[in-house]
Amino acid sequence: MSRKRISFRTELPLLVWLVVVWGALWRDFSPGNLVFGALIAVVVARIFYLPPVELSGRFNLLRAIPFAVVFLGKVVAASFQVMYLAIFRGPSVTNAVVAVPLRSHSDLMVTATGHVISLIPGSLVVEVDRSTSTLYIHGLNVRNDSDTAKLRREVQDTEASLIRIMGTRAEVDALQAEGLSATRGASS
Amino acid sequence: MTPNATGVDAVIDAVTAVLLIAGALMSLGAAIGLLRFPDLMSRMHAATKPQVLGLFLVLAAIGLQMREWWVWPILAVAWIFQLLTVPVSAHMVGRAGYRTKHLHPELLSTDELEAVVLRAAGERAAEKAEEAGSDVPHSRNGGHTGGTTGNGGPSA
Numbered sequence: 348m349s350r351k352r353i354s355f356r357t358e359l360p361l362l363v364w365l366v367v368v369w370g371a372l373w374r375d376f377s378p379g380n381l382v383f384g385a386l387i388a389v390v391v392a393r394i395f396y397l398p399p400v401e402l403s404g405r406f407n408l409l410r411a412i413p414f415a416v417v418f419l420g421k422v423v424a425a426s427f428q429v430m431y432l433a434i435f436r437g438p439s440v441t442n443a444v445v446a447v448p449l450r451s452h453s454d455l456m457v458t459a460t461g462h463v464i465s466l467i468p469g470s471l472v473v474e475v476d477r478s479t480s481t482l483y484i485h486g487l488n489v490r491n492d493s494d495t496a497k498l499r500r501e502v503q504d505t506e507a508s509l510i511r512i513m514g515t516r517a518e519v520d521a522l523q524a525e526g527l528s529a530t531r532g533a534s535s
Numbered sequence: 536m537t538p539n540a541t542g543v544d545a546v547i548d549a550v551t552a553v554l555l556i557a558g559a560l561m562s563l564g565a566a567i568g569l570l571r572f573p574d575l576m577s578r579m580h581a582a583t584k585p586q587v588l589g590l591f592l593v594l595a596a597i598g599l600q601m602r603e604w605w606v607w608p609i610l611a612v613a614w615i616f617q618l619l620t621v622p623v624s625a626h627m628v629g630r631a632g633y634r635t636k637h638l639h640p641e642l643l644s645t646d647e648l649e650a651v652v653l654r655a656a657g658e659r660a661a662e663k664a665e666e667a668g669s670d671v672p673h674s675r676n677g678g679h680t681g682g683t684t685g686n687g688g689p690s691a
Contacts, residue, residue: 371608426585430564433581437571444633446647465622466587471579472626473633474648483648485629487580490644 357399362388400455402513411512418463425468432488443489444473447502450525451510451518452480459513460506467505470498547599554596561589574639575632579625590617 362385369384370376432440449457457480461472464484474483486498510518568581594610632638633648640646 367608368612371612374605374609376605376608422584422588422591426561426564426588429568429580429584430561433564433568433571438573440572440577441644442574442577443643443645444648445645446651461626462619462622465583465625466618468584469580471576471583471629472622473576473629475626476651483651485576485580485633487577492645495645 357402358392360402361392361400365391401453402455405516406513407511410508414508414512418467421467425466428468429487436488440488441490443486443495443498445484445486445489445495445498447482447484447499449480449482449503449506450521451506451514453515453518456506456509456514456518457482459509460502463505463509464502467501470502547602551596551599554592554599558589558592558596561585561592565589575637576629579629579632583621583625587617587621590614 365388366381366384369387370381373380449460451457454477457475457477461475461482464470464482465472469487469489471485471487472482473485476483482502484498484502486494489495489498507522510522514522562585564585565581568585569578572578572581591614594614598606598610
């Protein structure tokens with residue numbers, strides 16, 4: 348077969364996830380059930396072949412936990428914001444479609460950013476341009492240019508924190524260089 | 536679960552009640568949004584955000600009431616799948632809505648995608664004109680002739 352072989356290491360997160368789902372669905376985390384689940388996970392991953400998700404190989408747990416907490420807070424804020432707009436603004440709400448260029452070109456990063464963006468206040472991904480890694484985002488209640496700029500900064504900040512959590516080494520270095528030049532530019 | 540009148544039970548019941556009511560209110564908010572917002576994409580905002588939080592609150596309430604450790608993994612899996620699928624479905628609906636012009640341009644303060652779509656449509660039209668002008672009429676007919684907006688824009 349001409350398909351690319353996936354190394355066990357790249358496949359491991361998928362297998363672990365499948366075993367967790369198996370255990371959760373059976374509501375049984377006894378060793379025997381987990382071993383059987385692992386067997387099925389391996390068979391399923393072999394038969395139903397999908398292109399591998401290219402993980403960067405690093406995951407910063409210390410940054411991931413605060414991010415998750417902030418993310419939950421933002422989901423709550425987003426819900427109340429949408430509810431408020433629905434009740435008090437309704438038909439007269441003003442929106443915008445904004446193009447936001449991302450730093451990273453990896454599919455995983457663009458997907459993760461798009462997912463997080465769709466769940467935090469006032470933004471929804473309308474279109475993705477993969478070649479230039481640009482997200483086109485529909486913003487709720489975006490009335491003027493300063494709102495647009497705010498939305499764009501929010502998206503790029505989200506991407507930055509995702510890169511710090513699980514971006515590749517090169518992406519993190521690029522981000523740090525960017526931050527340094529930005530602070531130097533501000534001070535001069 | 537046997538109802539014994541200790542303080543812990545009362546607290547858990549109270550918290551459950553708050554979570555359930557808050558979750559139901561979130562779903563109500565989503566429904567109001569669907570009714571009141573003017574166009575498809577604003578409605579997708581209403582359909583995604585309060586609904587995800589509402590489900591989270593209701594699942595947390597279930598977890599508290601069941602008082603068995605094995606419900607937590609399955610509740611977590613249910614919510615994670617919700618987190619993964621809701622943005623995708625919202626994106627697909629929003630994207631289809633944009634391409635089929637189900638939006639009110641007068642309600643948009645800026646539209647940075649429109650220029651890109653127009654440019655792509657213009658390029659395609661120029662290509663087509665070129666093909667029609669040259670002596671190779673069979674090169675690319677069929678599916679592509681249906682209208683520029685459907686295929687216009689950057690492809691994901």
